[in-house]
Amino acid sequence: MVAPLFDPVRARTLKRARRLCEPVVRELPLRGEAEVLRREPAAVSRDLWRSAAAGVVAVAIARMPAVSADLCKVLRAPGGASRGKQFALSVEPVPREPESAEGPKPERPRGTRPRKAYKEHRLPNDTLRQTMTVWDLVLPLLQPPLPLGIDDAACDLPHPLYRYQVDGIAFLRDTRSALLADEMGTGKTVMSTVALRLLFRAGKAQRALVVVPLSVIGVWDRHLAEWAPELGVTVVHGDARTRWADWRCPAHVWITTYDVLRGDLASSGKGVEPLLPQDLARSFDVVLLDEAQSIKNAESGRTRAVLQLDAKWRWALSGTPIENHLEDLQSLFQFLKPRLLPAEGLTPALAAELIAPYVKRRTKRDVMRELPPKIRQDEWLELDAQQRLAYEAAETRARDELEELGDRVTRMHVFTRIAELKRICNFAPGNASSPKLRATLEKVEEIAASGQKVLVFTQWVEDGVLRIADALRPFGVVTFDGSLGAGAREAAVRQFREDPSITAFVATVKSAGVGLTLTEASYVIHFDHWWNPAWMWQAEDRAHRRGQTQPVNVYSLWMADTIEQRVHALLQQKGMLHEEVIDGLSEGADGGKLGVDEWLAVLGVGQGGRRRGG
Secondary structure (H helix, E strand, C coil), X not given: CCXXXXXXXXHHHHHHHHHHCCCCEEEEEECCEEEEEECCCCCCCHHHHHHHHHHHHHHHHHCCCCCCCCCCCCCCCCCCCCCHHHECCCCCCCCCCCXXXXXXXXXXXXXXXXXXXXXEEEECCEEEEECCCHHHHHHHHHCCCCCCXXXXXXXXXXXXXXXXXXXXXXXXXHCCEEEECCCCCCCHHHHHHHHHHHHHHCCCCCCEEEEECHHHHHHHHHHHHHHCCCCCEEECCXXXXXXXXXXXXXXXXXXXXXXXXXXXXXXXXXXXXXXCCHHHHCCCCEEEECCHHHHCCCCCHHHHHHCCCCCCEEEEECCCCCCCCHHHHHHHHHHHCCCCCCCCCCCHHHHHHHHHHHEECCCHHHHCCCCCCEEEEEEEECCCHHHHHHHHHHHHHHHHHHHHHHHHCCHHHHXXXXXXXXXXXXXXCCCXXXXXXXXXXXXXXXXXXXXXXXXXXXXXXXXXXXXXXXXHHHHCEEEECCCCCHHHHHHHHHHHHHCCCCCEEEEEHHHHCCCCCCCCCCEEEECCCCCCHHHHHHHHCCCCCCCCCCCEEEEEEEECCCHHHHHHHHHHHCCCCCHHHCCCCCHHHHHHCCCHHHHHHHCCECHHHCECCC
């Protein structure tokens, strides 16, 4: 079918794009300075224009829009795709005036600043350029229709889609408030990227914001470059001055993190405009939240920041939309579909009924039957002599403190004491070795000898990642934790995946439990265990996802006759150690709500802080 000669949606988009390209002058107060930014180039002398004429003409020709005689043929951006901070089109800046010893330099009008024809951004290992023209902005609208099918070569997609992915894309495309809750590893990023592309081609969206955890910024940028090459992308990250410019760069899609969004929406002082003012924050047509369980706490700064956004299309991606209790779901739908879920009297059955039109959930068992199995094995170990002495003293002290608190005891009091006991289960104070570490060494040695790779997860950095990594150094190891910047995270993942001398990837479960694909590993070791097993399942699925060709062996290390054994029994009793708890949004999803009294019982303390008998 031939596109119409005149389309009012395309006309409106072209008019809006032209406005973006008009000269703009804005005062930017930063660190006490008043800096004038201009989009128009600074005036230059007649001699300079004459000397640079040839180069400028060449650049102008290179930037002319591509024209296709066949309206069904895909257009590409001239010279390459506009990639925002990853835009690498070779456009030369306006030549600077050659220095001369004779005569004064030509004057520049006061209040103007020399500028390049492009804006440079620097990310780790790359110098990246930003430049968008009106043709870049309207390019998606000028593309032929994108048929959604798995066998149609006209899809113009880099890889074929699976049938369940086509269904997921259609669900997002047709649902303005959508929660794609497919299990981890099913390709939610690909599905949402293609759905975004469809909205832009149909003229339903002109500006989109993707909010992600820090660890997956690079993943999203690469997916958009591969699956939606005509969309201009800007990654909002870096110092305040860079982020101020990033938010105002012409683009189709902006990618940022939850913490950057929270900080940039907040004003840094009285009378100072935030880096992302409300008019810009409310100008996005699409807001997509990846790992949307990040806003499960309704009172957190992240959640309050997200709720300030006002978009027609609101999408959320999460393999674990309910991590602990139904309040997680209420917080999420406060963004997706405000006022859908009642604040009081919400039951699992009522929640399932209300959200059904807005949720799509598929498990890997349903859609990836070719995926190898996941084999779990619990290993029970005994405390060594030093650990036993330290553990018994800490347990007695914890019980005495909780009994003294009486009715004033809170969940935080209990968790603090349990965390101290769990640390001792890893290592006795001042001791660099432990039964858990020796068991891990034995397994990694065998894994390395077979030429395989392993992921090792722990809660802690000093009493976990660092000590484990030191012991595994002879087998080749990379570490991954929340202190790493985006560039260091990318480098660590790349080294583990590509370097055959690296056997182990040692990481905290919170930093590496989402967004990564590490199918090079076919073994997973849980050195210790997070309060919520959903985080452990997510971490395991870094290896157990599409692309994995071998069974994934998961080892969980537990210490017998300790707090770990009692926590394991409580979670098993509540059904929290089974994936069925969060499979779909079923009644079992509410099983994670454990009261203070239940956690006190784990420590042998009764209700109100009274010591239990026996």
